[in-house]
Amino acid sequence: MPPKKQNTGKKENTKNKRQRSFNNGSASTALSAKKRKVQPQQPKIEFEDLNNIDSWDWNEITSDSMITDDLGGFLCLEEIDDVHIEYEGDDQNGKVAKFKRVKKSDRKSGKRAEPDRPLEVEEMKGFYDIDTFDEKLAAEHKLKEADEASEENETYEAMDEDNDDDGIGEEQVKEKPKKQASEKDKARDKKMKKLEQLKKQMEKLEASLEDEDGEEEESEEQPKKIKKEKKAKKDLKEEKEKEKKSTRPTVEDVDQSVDVTAWKSFKLVKPIVNALKYNKFSEPTPIQRETLPLALAGRNVIGAAETGSGKTLAFGIPMVQYIAKSQGKSDGLAGLVLTPTRELAIQVKNHIEKIGTFANIKMAAIVGGMSVQKQQRQLRNKPDIIVATPGRLWEVFSGNDTYMDMLKDIKFLVLDEADRMLEKGRFEELTNILDILSNKKQDTTDWPEESEDSKTRIVDKATGDYQTFVFTATLGKAIRYNIKSRKKPGKNAPGSMEDLLERLELIDRNPALVDITPENVVASRLVEAKIDCLKNEKDLYVYYFVTRYPGRTIVFVNSIDALRRLIPIFKLLGIEVLGLHAQMQQKQRLKNLDRFKANKNAVLMASDVAARGLDIPLVDHVIHYQLPRSGEIYVHRSGRTARANHDGVSLLLVAPDELKLYTKLYKTLKKGVQYPDFPVDVGILNEMKSRVQLATEIDKLEHQEQKSSHDENWMRKMAEEMDVEFDEEEHTKPNNNASKVKIQNKKAELKHLLSQPMLPFGVSRKYLTGGVITDLVDRLIENNKDVLLPAHAQTKALETIAAGKAT
Numbered sequence: 001m002p003p004k005k006q007n008t009g010k011k012e013n014t015k016n017k018r019q020r021s022f023n024n025g026s027a028s029t030a031l032s033a034k035k036r037k038v039q040p041q042q043p044k045i046e047f048e049d050l051n052n053i054d055s056w057d058w059n060e061i062t063s064d065s066m067i068t069d070d071l072g073g074f075l076c077l078e079e080i081d082d083v084h085i086e087y088e089g090d091d092q093n094g095k096v097a098k099f100k101r102v103k104k105s106d107r108k109s110g111k112r113a114e115p116d117r118p119l120e121v122e123e124m125k126g127f128y129d130i131d132t133f134d135e136k137l138a139a140e141h142k143l144k145e146a147d148e149a150s151e152e153n154e155t156y157e158a159m160d161e162d163n164d165d166d167g168i169g170e171e172q173v174k175e176k177p178k179k180q181a182s183e184k185d186k187a188r189d190k191k192m193k194k195l196e197q198l199k200k201q202m203e204k205l206e207a208s209l210e211d212e213d214g215e216e217e218e219s220e221e222q223p224k225k226i227k228k229e230k231k232a233k234k235d236l237k238e239e240k241e242k243e244k245k246s247t248r249p250t251v252e253d254v255d256q257s258v259d260v261t262a263w264k265s266f267k268l269v270k271p272i273v274n275a276l277k278y279n280k281f282s283e284p285t286p287i288q289r290e291t292l293p294l295a296l297a298g299r300n301v302i303g304a305a306e307t308g309s310g311k312t313l314a315f316g317i318p319m320v321q322y323i324a325k326s327q328g329k330s331d332g333l334a335g336l337v338l339t340p341t342r343e344l345a346i347q348v349k350n351h352i353e354k355i356g357t358f359a360n361i362k363m364a365a366i367v368g369g370m371s372v373q374k375q376q377r378q379l380r381n382k383p384d385i386i387v388a389t390p391g392r393l394w395e396v397f398s399g400n401d402t403y404m405d406m407l408k409d410i411k412f413l414v415l416d417e418a419d420r421m422l423e424k425g426r427f428e429e430l431t432n433i434l435d436i437l438s439n440k441k442q443d444t445t446d447w448p449e450e451s452e453d454s455k456t457r458i459v460d461k462a463t464g465d466y467q468t469f470v471f472t473a474t475l476g477k478a479i480r481y482n483i484k485s486r487k488k489p490g491k492n493a494p495g496s497m498e499d500l501l502e503r504l505e506l507i508d509r510n511p512a513l514v515d516i517t518p519e520n521v522v523a524s525r526l527v528e529a530k531i532d533c534l535k536n537e538k539d540l541y542v543y544y545f546v547t548r549y550p551g552r553t554i555v556f557v558n559s560i561d562a563l564r565r566l567i568p569i570f571k572l573l574g575i576e577v578l579g580l581h582a583q584m585q586q587k588q589r590l591k592n593l594d595r596f597k598a599n600k601n602a603v604l605m606a607s608d609v610a611a612r613g614l615d616i617p618l619v620d621h622v623i624h625y626q627l628p629r630s631g632e633i634y635v636h637r638s639g640r641t642a643r644a645n646h647d648g649v650s651l652l653l654v655a656p657d658e659l660k661l662y663t664k665l666y667k668t669l670k671k672g673v674q675y676p677d678f679p680v681d682v683g684i685l686n687e688m689k690s691r692v693q694l695a696t697e698i699d700k701l702e703h704q705e706q707k708s709s710h711d712e713n714w715m716r717k718m719a720e721e722m723d724v725e726f727d728e729e730e731h732t733k734p735n736n737n738a739s740k741v742k743i744q745n746k747k748a749e750l751k752h753l754l755s756q757p758m759l760p761f762g763v764s765r766k767y768l769t770g771g772v773i774t775d776l777v778d779r780l781i782e783n784n785k786d787v788l789l790p791a792h793a794q795t796k797a798l799e800t801i802a803a804g805k806a807t
């Protein structure tokens, strides 16, 4: 029996929609005679009030005739809320449909049919809103969805914060065709809306199901399944904690014979001394030696030291010392560290965690690109120190009184890479945070007269005041001077370092200033050189360098577009290449960093998002594929190598159109002395040319191929969405297969080329013993036969620069 009232047909049944022809991406209502499917005539049925469809009275029915695909929907019954349809039979032979309604009384008693598939967010909302809300089903469903959504959230957040920590030049990427951008925007808006809803639901779910300590009262009525889920989650959490604890070193793991007497004068607590021994930090670095006595005595410190000089512990140790000493007395948040980038925040957190491991310091990183829920959980765990990027901290904290209250307890505020905090876009959120903190400061309207006392002002934490540490690698001369001659509050230029100090409410007119940046600012063990080349030769030179001098190498590029082009080419060339830029998902960024750290010959192609602060152990080389736009960026990029008493090479690739920039660079940073030329073996370079050319060609072909199949897929999808037919003949490119074959052939050719070892210029493959290199055979035997340059001495780039000739 059909429903007693009838349909206007406004809710057009999908299968009853007309097939429209689809041509050149636009829909036309004209039917293509050839392809038109003859549709059965549907009876025109009139309904009085479509909106009220769910309230209509109707009886359960079983269709008395077979339903086939062509017949389409069955009088819209499946569109009425709570109608459950069961089919018998199959599509080919026809099926019988039963339209069942679950009675209200049944639904109330929890017998409502369970959704037989994951529900869309909109549907879910409806599902929960109706009067028949089934708590058990909803909770189970939400639990499942919450885990998936957590993953999805990370994607969204990473996308959302694309530009929060990125370097110069990446704006170039924004110059996408408008049409494409608006398509993307729409999809993104839709996704964000969807995720926003999911986020809210997850927050509710967390609040209701995941009591932080697992001490929530368990009611008898609580369905067993939920209890089970909760228990499973709790067990997992405990297991994770246990695992974490078991990987944590214990005092027994400490080699007590490590001599750390050089740290003695700082009177560090035992857990820190143990951590120093465990990490084999036998003596403080110069910046640590200079700042620790001041910071441990309670002074506000502004510290500047070259990259990789150990600044993190210069501010980390005083915080850990304070927390270790006051353990048990207070469980509030003791330290807040603000950094400009997410990676740096995570690194700083790990670094402090290392030194605080025996003092059981609890740390939290509040950064973009990670699940907000996870971070909220960390906050509920009452961390001793939070390391955060200002944007995410503000997002999580603002509007939440509990979190805001946490800030009231802080005893230390650290700004790491402080100069970058002054950049546009970050400064606002930073100012907001500082405003909150300033409420707990003493009245600062009085600018204290300079007195002997104020010269060595000690922060009295008992009064609620906190110590401020400001650290940077590039404290320019002008800034140094201005800090000394800081003007009264309100008189400093907005966005300047002095302005920042004013905002920090640093009433301390004489913060301890420790500046040990060397005159030429770059790390002392860094060796620098340049290669003059044409713009289109840069790929070749990078390939030459990373092949000739294997080692952990970072290639800095100014735009993400350039990165996207380079990475596949180098992959084709068989190089272990990884990408890092701000438009990548955070998870992927961290994964690539880990892979880079794990492989001593990996190449990281990065935008300036990686230029600052990242402490990757033992980076051998930094290549500036494009010249950095300022001396400061050069210093930070180059600072990724030659860290912690290791050597490193920084190589500039200078194209003719970069000469002006280059001149500025050496005039500022090298006092007018040019960077030495990096000696290149032209013989090998020429051999490498054909490989790079072939890889570039393959990449181009693959790009074209992808583009055309993307276009085809897009049209196919649009046709599907608009319910029109896709013209296979017209839109499927006949030469698709030919181009695939061409790519395959070229790949085979490249594979063959790459399998050929490159021999020095003048050496015949046939008569190895007859060439100019007398010990060639010995070298070939000694060197790994799989390497590309088996006959070349395995010199280091440093040695080549020192020798002044390609060796």
Ligand SMILES: Nc1ncnc2c1ncn2[C@@H]1O[C@H](COP(=O)(O)OP(=O)(O)OP(=O)(O)O)[C@@H](O)[C@H]1O
Pocket (backbone or CB within 6 Å): 280, 281, 282, 283, 284, 285, 288, 305, 306, 307, 308, 309, 310, 311, 312, 313, 472, 473, 612, 613, 614, 615, 617, 639, 643, 644
């Ligand atoms: N006293 C020490 N002895 C030996 N190694 C140390 C010592 N202190 C720190 N290090 C190591 O030196 C490396 C660099 O330290 P850190 O990241 O703090 O440098 P940084 O000055 O902050 O650099 P950047 O300006 O690039 O951020 C780290 O790997 C750290 O473990």
